[in-house]
Amino acid sequence: MKMFANYCFAPFQKSEFDFFVRSVGHFCLARIDKGSWKKAHFGEIFWGVDGAGYFVLDRKQYLLKPGYVWYYPPGSQHYFFPAGEFFEYRWLTIDGRQAHNLFQGLGIRAGVHYAGECPGALFNKLELEISFPERKRRLAALSLAFSILTLAVSGTKRTTRRKGCAEEARLMIDEDFSDPELNIERIAELLHVNRVSLSRSFSRLYGTSISGYLSGRRIQAALEYLKNTELSIAEIAGMCGFSSASYFSRVISEATGRPPGKIHF
Structure with a gap:
């Protein structure tokens, strides 16, 4: 394009x-x-x-x-x-x-x-x-x-037939993954569904766990910031839903094999 x-x-x-x-x-x-x-x-x-x-x-x-x-x-x-x-x-x-x-x-x-x-x-x-x-x-x-x-x-959003609570959970993660309080317990509470049932439905539909999907979205966003911005490590950690800069550094290191400072340009 x-x-x-x-x-x-x-x-x-x-x-x-x-x-x-x-x-x-x-x-x-x-x-x-x-x-x-x-x-x-x-x-x-x-x-x-x-x-x-x-x-x-x-x-x-x-x-x-x-x-x-x-x-x-x-x-x-x-x-x-x-x-x-x-x-x-x-x-x-x-x-x-x-x-x-x-x-x-x-x-x-x-x-x-x-x-x-x-x-x-x-x-x-x-x-x-x-x-x-x-x-x-x-x-x-x-x-x-x-x-x-x-x-x-x-604008009035068109209603579509969804696959149920699992898709609702995915949409919630896509929109709110930057909230550090968001986790499977919070999602189940907001959707008014049983946590175990939600977890099973999500895994069947998407082939991964809710925590795995949430972590992946946060890592994906963090890598975008690290590669394309001049924000500090602490700022990026906070904006991507990580509870602390040290935890953020550990997660990024485990996911990429490199500490955030080596990715950040």
């Missing part, structure tokens, strides 16, 4: 309006874009199109998949990167004195939530409108952005 980074900025950085569209873009990345790691004074949404990306908030890592939206409020430290071979997404930023209240008023909260298929046509129109400084065109851009934001909060 071809990688690209298309974006447009408004030809002004201040407005008579309390909020305005600052920028919009369409990216497909195969590697980390460190230029996007910043503390931003504006609000920004990311709408997953294809592939997947990891986003970090409050030292926890979250997966953004197609059909899901991530929101960083004004004042947030932005930190995200591709979760696999590539990550395609659309993004939109809103600036201004009342930008935070706009997102809050629409019920858009920091983090990830389901939104449905990305409205690519609206993003394309916005890319055209944002380039013009005239008041009429700025209002048109704001109208398009508002349409995108209202779609982002109106």
Whole structure:
């Protein structure tokens, strides 16, 4: 797949309006874009199109998949990167004195939530409108952005027939493995099922134990951080659900044959 980074900025950085569209873009990345790691004074949404990306908030890592939206409020430290071979997404930023209240008023909260298929046509129109400084065109851009934001909060996740508690457990691990309190007892409690029955169902369906799958997800995420970021060993351990840096180092050494410091670039 071809990688690209298309974006447009408004030809002004201040407005008579309390909020305005600052920028919009369409990216497909195969590697980390460190230029996007910043503390931003504006609000920004990311709408997953294809592939997947990891986003970090409050030292926890979250997966953004197609059909899901991530929101960083004004004042947030932005930190995200591709979760696999590539990550395609659309993004939109809103600036201004009342930008935070706009997102809050629409019920858009920091983090990830389901939104449905990305409205690519609206993003394309916005890319055209944002380039013009005239008041009429700025209002048109704001109208398009508002349409995108209202779609982002109106998505209704389709219900599918699942295989039962084992798949629920796997989904819970995929979403919450960064929580150090997550273990088989906690998962069984949250799903209101017997721990032994859950363990047997999971092993039959996935060919591994719950603890093994959970450990694997944490190790996978940790290796991504070690190879692609400059975070400290202690920070990575905390973000990937390890109870301590020493335990983290032992697990990574046993899994790879090398201590974290030898993997960390």
